[in-house]
Amino acid sequence: STETRVINIDGMTCGGCVKSVDSALTQLDGVQSVEVDLEGNKASVTYDSSAVAVDAIVEAIEEAGFDAVVAG
Ligand code: 9UX
DSSP states (O other): OEEEEEEEEEOOOSHHHHHHHHHHHHTSTTEEEEEEETTTTEEEEEEETTTOOHHHHHHHHHHTTOEEEEOO
């Protein structure tokens, strides 16, 4: 099913970081849309939970060089 989760992200300091996170996530199969909030240190990710797990989303952000944790 389609789910939207907010991921808290540490370490984004400029628009390049936003691009890095956005591109890491949009490349993942099952991710449908990504909204990265630089000021809010977070991203909202909509994805098909039968295709990708939230843990893989967190891992992709960490592989891009940022600390990430599911919000809430
Ligand atoms: Mo901006 Mo971020 O120069 O990884 S790209 S600080």
